[in-house]
Amino acid sequence: MELYDIIFYFFAAMILVSGFVVVGSKNIVYSAYSLLFVLVGIAAFYILLGADFLGVVQLMVYVGGILILLLFGIMLTNKVKGVEIKSDSNFVIPSLITIAVFTAFLLFVITETNWLEITPEFVQTTVKSLGIELIQNYSLVFEILAVVLLIALIGAATLARNDNKEN
Amino acid sequence: MPHVGLTHFLVISSILFSLGLYAVIVRKNAILVLMGIELMLNSANINFVAFAHFGNLGLDGQMMALFVIVLAAAEAAIALAIVLNIYKTFLHINVDEVDKLKE
Incomplete structure (x- = not known):
């Protein structure tokens, strides 16, 4: 160990x-x-x-x-x-049964599969390579995520705002 | 006990996924449902990183996990704003009793 x-x-x-x-x-x-x-x-x-x-x-x-x-x-x-x-719960018994079956199936598949056994290699630090990757291969995703975050920020502020004008 | 490998991480993440699914299905409180969604997203993230690490697949798995974290942050902010509006309208946030679209 x-x-x-x-x-x-x-x-x-x-x-x-x-x-x-x-x-x-x-x-x-x-x-x-x-x-x-x-x-x-x-x-x-x-x-x-x-x-x-x-x-x-x-x-x-x-x-x-x-x-x-x-x-x-x-x-x-x-x-x-x-x-x-x-806070209460509802449908406890049926969902417990369903989720137990689902979990057992997942665990069965995971333990029975022969995963590729490659000894992993540890790199020193991933910060620099992640940054380079982010502005090279993933630059479009990076930009879209920036827009998504902006939209989420504006949307959350708009939704949670107190509208006193209507009352 | 065997040496810790890919299977160990996958087992933990699948149990975590099931717990999150249970919270989403069973609990009534909307914030607990949100917590369940966070648990499920996190278990998916563990899978991404574990496969990337044990398969020597480079940084793509970590990249995906990073994007999932960003989207989870956006989702939590929006969902909490919606939950606050539900509370303003119904004075409770039990998701099974919120069944009116318009008053």
């Missing part, structure tokens, strides 16, 4: 336990905080897989951005006086 394996199993356990808390908890705030641990574990996975830049981006965008946005959403959509930050 090498250090790599130990780190992998540690973060895998963290991801799975917090993932179950995310989907199973009655309290939405607990779910949001468990999502933090899932996302940090996935960032660690990226770094284990040799994608250091992606790990940092995961921390900055997901943990620093999307998670905070979700917490804002939770705070803005619950009555503060009611202390009723609970």
